[in-house]
Amino acid sequence: MNTLTSGRATDSPRNDVNDDYSGVILSSPGEIRQLREVVERSLQQDDTILDPEFFLASVSKGWEPRVVVVHSAREVIGIMYAQERVISGVPTGVVYADGSLGGVLLANSMHQRNAFRVAVETLLGSPKVRGVRLRVVRGGCELSAIRQLTASWRLDAHYSRIKYGYSPIWKHHAHLHLADSYEQFLMGLGNTTRRNFRYYRRRFEASGHSLREHLSMGELRSAVLTLVPKSTLANRPSRITIERALNLVAAARRPLAIGLKHHNGEWLSVIGGWYKPHGAVLFLQHNNNRDFGPYSLSVVLRAYLIESLIRERLNELVMWADTGPPLSRYVTYMPTIGVHLDVPTYVWRVARGFISTVGPWLPRRLASAAQWVVPHPFSS
Numbered sequence: 001m002n003t004l005t006s007g008r009a010t011d012s013p014r015n016d017v018n019d020d021y022s023g024v025i026l027s028s029p030g031e032i033r034q035l036r037e038v039v040e041r042s043l044q045q046d047d048t049i050l051d052p053e054f055f056l057a058s059v060s061k062g063w064e065p066r067v068v069v070v071h072s073a074r075e076v077i078g079i080m081y082a083q084e085r086v087i088s089g090v091p092t093g094v095v096y097a098d099g100s101l102g103g104v105l106l107a108n109s110m111h112q113r114n115a116f117r118v119a120v121e122t123l124l125g126s127p128k129v130r131g132v133r134l135r136v137v138r139g140g141c142e143l144s145a146i147r148q149l150t151a152s153w154r155l156d157a158h159y160s161r162i163k164y165g166y167s168p169i170w171k172h173h174a175h176l177h178l179a180d181s182y183e184q185f186l187m188g189l190g191n192t193t194r195r196n197f198r199y200y201r202r203r204f205e206a207s208g209h210s211l212r213e214h215l216s217m218g219e220l221r222s223a224v225l226t227l228v229p230k231s232t233l234a235n236r237p238s239r240i241t242i243e244r245a246l247n248l249v250a251a252a253r254r255p256l257a258i259g260l261k262h263h264n265g266e267w268l269s270v271i272g273g274w275y276k277p278h279g280a281v282l283f284l285q286h287n288n289n290r291d292f293g294p295y296s297l298s299v300v301l302r303a304y305l306i307e308s309l310i311r312e313r314l315n316e317l318v319m320w321a322d323t324g325p326p327l328s329r330y331v332t333y334m335p336t337i338g339v340h341l342d343v344p345t346y347v348w349r350v351a352r353g354f355i356s357t358v359g360p361w362l363p364r365r366l367a368s369a370a371q372w373v374v375p376h377p378f379s380s
Contacts, residue, residue, distance in 0.1 A: 020072050020073065021070060021071070021072055021077075021114060021115075021118040022070070022071050022118070022122075023068050023069065023070045023071070023118050023119055023121065023122030024068070024069050024071070024122070025066055025067070025068055025122060025123065025126060026065075026066075026067045026068075026069060027064065027065060027066055027067075029056050029065065031067075032052050032055070032056060032065060032067050033052055033053065033056070035052045035067070035069065035079060036051070036052050036053065038076050038079070039051060039052060039079065039106060042106060042108070043106065043253075047253070047276060047277055048252040048253045048254065048274045048275070048276060048281075049101055049102070049276070050079075050081070050106045051251075051252075051253055052067075053251050054248070054251045054252055054253070055067070055081045056251075057244075057247050057248045057250075057251035058248055059083055060244060061240075062085065062086055062087070062369075063083040063084065063085060063086060063096075064083065064084045064086050064091065065081075065082075065083060065084075066082045066083060066084050066095050066123070067079065067080065067081055067082065068080040068082065068119040068122050068123060070107070070111075070114075070115045070118045070119055070122070072111070077107060077108065077111040077114075077115050078105060078106065078107035078111055078112075078114075078115025078116070078118070078119060079105070079106045079107070080097060080104060080105045080106075080115070080116065080119035080120075081097065081104060081105075081106075082095050082096060082097040082104075082119075082123065082132075083095065083096055083097075084096075084129075085369065085372050087369050091128065092130070092369075092372070092373070093128060093129050093130035093131065094129075094130060094131045094132075094133060094372050094373060095123050095129055095131070095132050095133070096132075096133040096134075096135075096372065097132070097133075097134050097135070098135045098171075099134070099135055099136045099137060099140070099142060099336075100135050100137065100171070100173060100334055100336050101173060101276075101281075101318070101334075102137070104134075104136075104142075105119065105142075112141050113141040113142075113144060113145045113148075114145070116141070116142050116145045117145040117146075117148060117149050120132055120134070120145070120146065120149055120341070121149060121153070124153070124155070124341060124343060129343075130342065130343055130345075130348050131340065131341060131342040131343065131348070131373070132339075132340075132341045132342075133338070133339070133340055133341075133372055134146070134338070134339040134341070135162065135170070135336050135337070135338055135339075136336060136337050136339065137334060137335070137336055137337075138161075138335040138336060138337055139335075143337060143339075146339055146341070149341075150341070154344050155341050155342065155343065155344060156340075156341070156342040156343075156344050156349070157339070157340070157341055157342075158339070158340040159337060159338070159339055159340075160337070160338045161335070161336075161337060161338075162336045162337065162338045164333055167371060168368065169368060169371045169372065170338075171320070171321045171322075172321065172322050172333050173281075173318050173319065173320055173321065173322070173333070173334065174318065174319040174322050174323045174327070174328065174331035174332075174333065175316055175317075175318050175331055175332050175333065175334065176306075176316065176317045176318070176319065176323075176327060176330060176331050177315065177316060177332070178279075178306060178309055178310050178314060178315050178316060178317060179310065180310070181310060182306065182307040182310050182311075185306060185310060186198070188330070189326075189330065190326075190329065192326075193326040193329070193330075196296065196299060196326065197299060197303050200295065200296040200299050200300050200303075201299075201300050201303050201304075203295065204260070204295060204297075204300045207263070207295075208263035209260060209261060209262050209263050209268065210260070210261050210263070211258070211259075211260060211261075211301075211304050212258065212259045212260070212261055213258050213308065214257070214258070215257035215258065215259055215270070216257070217246070217249070217250045217255065217257070219257070219259070220246065220249065220255075220257040220259075220270060220272050221246050222267075223259050223267040223270035223286070224242060224245075224246060224270060224272070224284070224286050225242070226266075226267045227267055227268075227269070227270060227286035227287065227288055228242060228286055230287075230288040230289070230290045230291060231286060231287065231288075231289060231290065232289040232290055232293065245272070245283065245284050246272070248283065249272040249273065249274060249283060249284070252273075252274030252275075253274070253275075254274060254275040255272070255273075255274055255275075256271070256272065256273040256274050256275055256280050256281070256282075257270070257271070257272050257273075258270070258271050258301065258304065258305055258308070259271070259301070260297060260300060260301050260304075266288075267288070268287070268288050268292060268295075268297055269285070269286070269287040269288065269297040269298065269300070269301045270285065270286055270301075271284070271285045271301055271302075271305060272284045272285075273320070275314075276318070278314055278315050278316060279309070279314050279315060279316035279317060279318060280305075280309055280314060280316075280317055280318070281317075281318045281319075281320055282302075282305070282317060282318065282319045282320060283320045284320075285298060285301070285302075287301075299326070302327065305317070319331070351373075352373055352374055355370050355373050355374050356374040359371075359374065
């Protein structure tokens with residue numbers, strides 16, 4: 001395969017209407033892994049989300065990978081990462097691609113809009129696909145590509161702004177801007193938050209405990225398995241969920257793993273995630289709040305992490321699937337649009353209408369799955 005940076009097509013109106021582009025859907029992990037050579041030549045160093053191995057590790061239970069490779073002549077110009085919803089092992093024909101962190105399409109900027117359009121066309125043109133669900137950043141080229149597609153195809157299309165708390169099926173990643181220095185960052189916090197950041201860190205250090213940076217994946221796994229039973233959270237993750245999270249961090253091109261240790265060697269807190277261009281993602285954190293609740297271990301470790309990222313001249317920390325106080329007062333959320341595209345067949349329209357009608361009375365598990373089918377959320 002050739003690189004994503006080569007190719008004859010451009011993003012001009014003439015090329016928007018020609019037949020130079022084609023797409024193919026890959027579903028097997030083996031085929032998807034073979035894309036790595038193409039990706040390696042085009043990917044920014046820390047752009048973990050667009051790595052095939054990381055994508056495969058991110059596919060959780062209830063989903064199957066669907067990766068669209070877009071070609072121009074014999075050259076690969078784009079790779080779109082998507083997943084199909086599966087219920088009890090049965091594919092639904094509903095495919096989802098999430099661009100809320102920018103990780104839905106790998107393509108040269110010259111081909112971005114065309115590659116995205118052709119990828120969506122390829123999915124909707126598959127006899128096994130009934131609908132495509134997209135989450136795109138407001139103001140990006142993806143929306144113009146979708147509108148171009150709907151102007152030339154017969155599709156049932158629905159657009160909606162994804163608001164915070166709009167529906168439990170959407171993840172809201174919290175973006176924390178980092179200042180030029182750690183002291184500047186602290187000065188941007190409220191008085192109480194700034195005082196707590198300083199106080200709990202000084203208390204931690206005065207107790208003789210220590211920070212451990214650059215943990216190995218073995219150390220991260222050991223820390224997580226040790227700390228989960230010592231959490232005070234009501235809903236602790238299952239062993240399967242824990243292992244899946246650890247595998248995802250391990251699949252990152254540049255993993256992030258940092259922890260706190262008691263002076264006796266016991267793990268107190270740990271963070272796992274990965275670096276991205278110009279920032280980092282905090283994916284998991286576990287603390288021994290059962291025995292050390294008054295130490296505010298979460299605040300202490302995040303303070304160390306933020307200071308470390310600022311030293312590396314990174315400008316953003318993204319907290320996966322939201323964050324709580326005190327940092328929740330200082331984060332922003334990427335404005336995104338939800339797009340539902342459905343093939344306009346009679347049977348699929350009837351099925352969607354039926355699901356929309358019975359949705360309010362479905363059990364919680366089925367109601368969550370049904371929200372991928374109909375465009376409006378409903379309570380369970």
